[in-house]
Amino acid sequence: RLFRGAASKGAAATTDLPGILRACADGLAGSRTEIGAPARPFGDPLTPIAFEAALAVLALSLLRDHTVARLRICPNCTWLFVDRSRNSSRLWCDMAVCGNRQKASRHYRRRRMAENEVRNA
Template sequence: MSFTWTAHRFSGGALALDVANSVVLRFDPQRRIDRFEDPEAIDGFAAAANLYGAERDRFGTLIATRPERRDAFIGLREATDRHFRALVQTEDRPDLLADLLDAIATILRQTANDGKGTPLDVATARSALGLVAGPESGRLKICPNCAWLFLDRSRNRSRTWCDMAVCGNRTKARRHYRRSREEPKP
C-alpha cells in the first residue's frame, strides 16, 4: 500500500511527537494503522520531515535510520507516546519517564555520525529529550478528534486540534451535521 507523507502528518510541533503520531487510531485495534510497519515508510518520513517538520532547522538534514537500529527507534516512538500521553492526562508516572530516558539513551549511545546528515532516530531522541527537559511540556495536548499528541504554541494556549484544516474541520462538520439532523423541518 502506497502512502504519502503530507504536511498534516507533521502537525505535532516537535519531531518526537510527529514520530509518535505515526500510529493512526492507536487505541482502536480493528482500525489501527502503524505507518512504520513498512521500512520504506520510515525512510520516506525522514525525507518528508526535512520539508514539513517543525524542527527541520534544528537537526540539519535528516537521513534514514539504519535498518539494524529500527527496533530501537520503534521502542523510542512507543516510549515517547506513553510518557507524553500520561503527562497530558496528568498521570504521575516516573516509570514512563524512566522508560523514555532509557530509550533515548539507547539511541544516543549508538550514534555514529558519518557526516551525511542526522539519522532520524538520533534527531527523534534529541527532540524527545528537549521536550522532557524544556518548558514546552506544559503546552502538550491530545487532539480530541484523532488522539494525536501536539504542542499548543498559541499565545493563549487555546488550540484545540492538532490541525485545524483536518481535525478541526471534521469535528465542526460532524457538529453541523448533528445539529441539522436535530432541527425540526419547517
C-alpha cells in the same frame, strides 16, 4: 505513556522516565553528530542527523517544563501535539484535518436537528 500522562496531568511522572531515557540513549548510541552549534541548527535539512538520534533529541526536548505543560491529546484522533498557540487554547492536532472534521460533523448534526424540528412541527 510518559507523554500521554504528561498531557493528562500537565506534568511528567518520574516513574515513566527510565524507559524513555533508555530508548533515547539507544537512539543516540553510535551517533557522532554535534547538535546545537550556531552554524548547524537542529533540523536543518542541509545537516541531517540519524533518524534515531533526531527522535531522541526531539523526545528529550519535550521534557522541558514549558513544553510538558503544553502537551495535549487531540479529542478527534487522540494524537499527541504541542499547543504552541499564544493563549494555550488549541483544541486540535491540526485544524485543517481534525478541526474541520469536528466542525463539519457539528454542522451536520445541527442541520439534521433543524430538519427534524421542521418535520415534527
